[in-house]
Amino acid sequence: MSVDQSKIRNFCIIAHIDHGKSTLADRIIESTGTLTSREMQAQVLDNMDLERERGITIKSQAVRIIYRAKDGEEYIFNLIDTPGHVDFNYEVSRSLAACDGAILVVDAAQGVEAQTLANVYLALDHDLDVMPVINKVDLPSAQPDEVVKEIEDVIGIEAEDAPRISAKTGLNIDQVLEQIVEKIPAPGGDPGAPLQALIFDALYDSYKGVIVFCRIKEGTVRVGDPVKMMATGAQSEVTEVGYFGAGQFIPCDELSAGMVGYLCASIKNVRDTRVGDTVTNAKHPCAEPLPGYKKVNPMVYCGMYPADSAKYPDLRDALEKLQINDASLQYEPETSLALGFGFRCGFLGLLHLEIIQERLEREFNLDLVTTAPGVIYKVHKTNGEVIDLTNPSNLPDPSEIDYMEEPVVAAEIMVTSDYVGAIMTLCQERRGVYISMEYLEETRALIKYDLPLNEIIYDFFDALKSRSRGYASFDYELKGYVRSELVKLDILINKEQVDALSFIVFKDSAYERGRKMCEKLKGEIPRHLFEIPIQAAVGGKVIARETVKALRKDVLAKCYGGDISRKKKLLEKQKEGKKRMRQIGNVEIPQEAFMSVLKLDED
């Protein structure tokens, strides 16, 4: 089977969160008859429960659609859905690299947002042709004309003939389909050249092994071909190739230059398949890999421990399985005095962390204790050694430390002029360094700040939304490391230091955070028979203290014949509650307490 390259369109949809990316994808799939609407569950491409619940795309997805255009020809559309969150920028960039064009969805009421800009720049970086679409024109607050002007002014791309659609109702979706044929370029590449295929995602299937999602840039791949992953060096034989129906894999004979599909090659070890790597033919390899591959590095770390220490092997297996689908997840074993055996895990960001945590709990039925997330600090020791610190417990003795550095991000915040003051105050509070501010139009400004990463990983996004009443949007990228005055804040419960509660904090914030932490823990730790002091200390010096009062009275006043079973159950329940706690010295600490640091800025 040979496919005419000129009849293929490989594209993705980019948008700011909530501007309707997944809904438009659904409409495109539906209106080309790939699925009947009865078969269609809303938002086909977001197929993890979690994605649908949160309304975001976490994993890249792809679908192949046959479209009969008005010129009478049949076209193959390969739609690649990209993750929609700043945590997943690298995955987004690889998905974009698999496309030839991008549909830019802009909300007719909201207009251009920070992520809209970030995504467009990313698409232009990959030489994609960007085709704007104005969505949600059915909203009463829609201002399509203004938005068209904004796209042209702010982004600088032609938008006059952008389809004005409602992905929700299906209005003008036909215009979008026609424009895909007209405006998105057909792929190039020589089917006869040595194989060069870009991996943009991979997932693990218990029957087929690792399934590699790829875009064939050059050459052809068939069942039986020996293939090689150029970055990892892994080699194996192709057992199946195919393309993506909606929600299913459809095998075919071969994939050739310009096509998007999948291949299985009985790859046992998922770590051999890295997003961004190039697949080539082991016998006739291409001269060099495709550009842009990099090993993604986690930005945020935390400790994950099974609540029941007997589940340690289960947690290890679960992390291994998740890593198959998510190469950016990193983990290595660690032990904590307080929590026993667990893993120090690295994530792209806090959302990524939350998602992994939820997946471990839902898909693998694990009960987890997670320690406060932190960033990677660089510790310069007096002997000249530099260490990457991911676990606060490993901080060397202060006498061995020359100085420390912390990661800083370049943040771009777009906000309506009413909230500029509030947002700048927020950035100042978070130790931000002002870079610039420009008004994109009269009422909207783009503010740039350099912010320490550890100031934004907990709750910055929430604070931003609440102080701007939801009007601010935010994007960031890692800028580098700067020297900073940092200290380790230790927590002592009943005079015993709890390693899993230590965290690194900016020196001037130590007192405030220590105080809040003690207050929070006071509310989390149940009363015991004795009084429990909770202390925050820096370098052995106590800077804050709270006390959990001793339990005074706990008595069932009545217990007679008819009541005995019920009263016994009551006592059993009371005892059962204790089993879910961690014993530190002679104090029982509930699992939630280890996440307390995350909630410091609530209330």
Place this chain on the structure above:
Amino acid sequence: MAKKELELYIHIPFCMKKCNYCDFLSFTADEDTQRRYIEALNREIAFYGKHCKDYVLSTVYIGGGTPSWLGEEEIAAVMETVYAAFSVKEDAEVSLECNPGTVTARKLSVYRQSGINRLSIGLQSTDNRELKMLGRVHTFEQFLKTYELAREAGFANINVDLMNSLPGQTTDSFLATLQKVCRLRPEHVSAYSLIIEKGTPFYDLYKFDAVKQAAGMQTDALPTEEEVCAMTKMTERVLAEHGYVHYEVSNFALPGYACRHNIGYWKRAEYLGVGLGAASLLSNIRYTNTGELYAYLEGSACLRPGLWENPKEDGQTEELPAVNLHVSVERIDRRGQMEEFMFLGLRMMDGISRQEFEECFGVPIEAVYQETMAHLQEEGLLIKRAGRIYLSERGQEVSNYALAQFLS
């Protein structure tokens, strides 16, 4: 062969009006329902009489609800059925619960004639404002009248129920209640701390306060945990000064007047419960009657023994003897018996006897609970002395924690 002793509990689920804190199985009912209920009760008592020929009743307890709200003839009829169906020990303790304002001289005299020798009067407080707030249907003055009539009728064993830790109650007002009651010198006093139970009007009013109280925080209407402690201590002190012996968490008696029926529950005596929702413990099987009035009335019309199938852990089922009124039948295994022995026995101030444990289970208590007991002793909650094991003063304050340690 000597007959085994058995305690009989008879439940009367009717009240003139439900109190604001009450979560017992009780409700108001018309006379016809009351009459049909007593008929059903009599059938149930007669039925068990036939099946319990090798037992002799050591105590009878008519509880509620408010048994005294019924007509005296009905109570007399129930007692008649009991005597006809069972052999009753000569010195049996026969108690009846009553509320002030629901009894007359005639009622009391009929009670005496029908064999009742102990009265338990629900007073709760001597402060009329507190009584009103609790939703009680009587005043302190009505209680005094009832008490006087009871003495006149010849009742020489009277219990008075009191409650502390009420919303708005102060240590002073509770002290006044204690002193007024001590002056009357009833043989027995039960002093409970109020518990805010789900499904009561008090729950809606005070649930947040109850949580705060349990957490040792400042409360709005309910006394704080500290104040509850103070009232408990005061109760113990004042009653001791008047010669009352503290013998169980909430129970006090002049020497020789501890309630034998209730002690039976804590010592795991065998007991038969009849009436709506009543529970029995027979041959280490715990039975519970239906709590649905109409199911009870219907079921008692065609009482029959049968077999109850309990699924066991190994997938087999175990067949236990039961009656068609039962809604739960549970065999208590050896471990469960030991647990009950401990957590019920330690509610009593003199605790449990090492020798009794060994006689009951054939192993020394240390073989089972050495570690638990050592731990509690170390925490200062448990005392072992002269063959007895009991909670310390601190252990009594946090008895739930201490008792829970004996459960698995």
